Amino acid sequence: MERKIRVLVAKPGLDGHDRGAKVIARALRDAGMEVIYTGLRQTPEQVVNAAIQEDVDVIAMSILSGAHNHLFPRVMDLLKEKKIDDVLVVGGGVIPDDDIPGLKAAGIAEVFTPGTPTTTTIEFIRNNLKRKV
Amino acid sequence: MYDSASLVSGIRKGDPRSIARSITLVEREDPARLAVLKAINADIGHAHIVGITGPPGSGKSTLTDKLLKELRSRGRRVAVAAIDPSSPFTGGAILGDRIRMQRHADDDGVFIRSLATRGHLGGLSRATTETVRIFDAAGFDDIIIETVGVGQSEVDIVRLADTVVLVSVPGLGDDIQAIKAGVMEIGDVFCVNKADRDGSERVIREIRAMLEAAVMNGAATRFSALYQALDQLKAVDRTEGQSSPRASSSGLFDQGAAHHIARQPPGHDALEIPAVIPTTAETGDGVSRLVDEIKAHEAALVATGFLRLRRHENLSWELGNALADRVLRRLEGEDRKIELADLASAVLDKRKDFYEALGILEGSLAG
Numbered sequence: 001m002e003r004k005i006r007v008l009v010a011k012p013g014l015d016g017h018d019r020g021a022k023v024i025a026r027a028l029r030d031a032g033m034e035v036i037y038t039g040l041r042q043t044p045e046q047v048v049n050a051a052i053q054e055d056v057d058v059i060a061m062s063i064l065s066g067a068h069n070h071l072f073p074r075v076m077d078l079l080k081e082k083k084i085d086d087v088l089v090v091g092g093g094v095i096p097d098d099d100i101p102g103l104k105a106a107g108i109a110e111v112f113t114p115g116t117p118t119t120t121t122i123e124f125i126r127n128n129l130k131r132k133v
Numbered sequence: 134m135y136d137s138a139s140l141v142s143g144i145r146k147g148d149p150r151s152i153a154r155s156i157t158l159v160e161r162e163d164p165a166r167l168a169v170l171k172a173i174n175a176d177i178g179h180a181h182i183v184g185i186t187g188p189p190g191s192g193k194s195t196l197t198d199k200l201l202k203e204l205r206s207r208g209r210r211v212a213v214a215a216i217d218p219s220s221p222f223t224g225g226a227i228l229g230d231r232i233r234m235q236r237h238a239d240d241d242g243v244f245i246r247s248l249a250t251r252g253h254l255g256g257l258s259r260a261t262t263e264t265v266r267i268f269d270a271a272g273f274d275d276i277i278i279e280t281v282g283v284g285q286s287e288v289d290i291v292r293l294a295d296t297v298v299l300v301s302v303p304g305l306g307d308d309i310q311a312i313k314a315g316v317m318e319i320g321d322v323f324c325v326n327k328a329d330r331d332g333s334e335r336v337i338r339e340i341r342a343m344l345e346a347a348v349m350n351g352a353a354t355r356f357s358a359l360y361q362a363l364d365q366l367k368a369v370d371r372t373e374g375q376s377s378p379r380a381s382s383s384g385l386f387d388q389g390a391a392h393h394i395a396r397q398p399p400g401h402d403a404l405e406i407p408a409v410i411p412t413t414a415e416t417g418d419g420v421s422r423l424v425d426e427i428k429a430h431e432a433a434l435v436a437t438g439f440l441r442l443r444r445h446e447n448l449s450w451e452l453g454n455a456l457a458d459r460v461l462r463r464l465e466g467e468d469r470k471i472e473l474a475d476l477a478s479a480v481l482d483k484r485k486d487f488y489e490a491l492g493i494l495e496g497s498l499a500g
Contacts (some may be wrong), residue, residue, distance in 0.1 A: 003161055004224070004249070029225035034249045039232035046238040050231065053244055055153035084150075 005033040007058040010047045015065035027118035044074040063093040073106040086130045137168035159263040173270035180269040180276045184290035187300030189282025192326040194233040196414040203424045212244040212268035215279045219249040256280040256287030291319045296430045298322045303332035328411030344406040360405045362437040
């Protein structure tokens with residue numbers, strides 16, 4: 001039985017820069033994961049619906065616009081509404097340190113800020129999956 | 134967490150999580166999938182299965198996005214299986230077809246699933262056929278399979294789709310591309326995308342010439358036998374007036390025929406070739422006509438009985454293929470590897486000849 005880690009890499013919100021998201025997508029692919037990339041300017045609803053249809057183990061979101069305190073918790077609320085509790089959600093981007101505890105309280109498992117080695121993110125994902133691999 | 138009974142009732146209700154989770158079982162080749170597939174077996178066979186294939190960068194995803202839009206406007210529920218390649222080295226994959234279709238993510242009449250090939254050759258992933266069955270049981274009217282970008286031999290799509298749309302684009306190479314065997318021979322509906330670019334008219338001409346030549350040479354194309362059967366139906370229809378229920382209910386002879394007799398080669402009045410349809414997926418130009426053509430093809434398959442014929446052929450092939458897979462898997466065990474190594478040594482040392490060794494292996498596989 002073959003088991004692959006499937007990750008949705010998403011860019012919620014309105015910022016137009018996805019270089020970071022693409023670097024992460026590529027690093028996860030090179031780590032043997034299947035990465036579904038949805039492109040720019042996604043609503044939280046689109047992110048959650050795509051995660052359901054793709055049956056991913058992980059949602060990795062990147063935000064550079066400053067709207068993380070709104071968008072990240074909104075995704076978590078939608079997941080709760082749909083009773084999805086077995087998906088690991090991580091965030092990244094330009095996120096001030098002061099905001100991180102609040103995001104974690106909302107259910108974002110970890111927040112990776114600029115300069116984080118991709119290996120750290122990969123390790124974290126591998127060690128914190130909520131579904132059995 | 135998810136038992137097969139609740140997955141099955143979820144699939145029948147069109148519940149996205151049940152559909153998605155079942156596809157995951159199929160992708161993992163989880164034995165639990167067998168109960169699900171068995172239970173939905175009676176529910177399948179209603180959807181129109183459409184394959185979209187063509188070279189990398191020909192605009193298959195953008196075209197699929199526009200097909201989704203057009204089919205939705207005609208009130209149809211549509212599922213998409215979008216296939217992208219896995220890395221042969223890491224096993225990882227970037228599945229990016231969804232980028233072009235994300236506008237449909239909020240539409241509950243659309244379900245999109247990305248599948249990685251996971252080492253499977255031929256343009257599809259191993260899980261594609263069973264994924265299509267799950268979509269079918271979930272009541273989707275149309276199922277679109279977008280293959281990986283194909284070269285010249287990835288033709289598995291013909292074993293699965295009722296209607297194969299071959300997407301070409303201008304600027305890929307000289308006219309010899311059009312006479313190459315393989316992918317050019319598998320289309321039911323032909324489309325030249327990026328038709329706003331220079332050279333598109335030439336590509337259309339070349340494909341038409343190729344199709345005409347194939348018909349005149351008596352080559353086995355996907356459409357020749359179908360068109361002959363259609364002609365016979367039309368002849369019957371003419372003798373019986375408008376009484377044929379099949380013909381009038383399908384609307385085949387009002388619209389379908391007009392789409393299909395695109396051009397008759399000179400001196401071959403009875404021969405027909407499919408229309409070659411220019412599209413510009415980026416703007417949506419030509420997409421409505423492409424959908425008309427896809428649906429006319431489906432109507433022709435239904436009217437002639439070719440739909441069942443094709444599905445029957447495909448199932449025979451799939452059974453044989455699944456058996457070959459099972460046999461191959463029996464070569465993977467540790468004991469078998471040792472046996473293979475021993476027999477190889479025997480052949481190398483000239484204690485046995487090759488076919489003697491093969492016979493021994495065959496005997497022990499059967500036992």
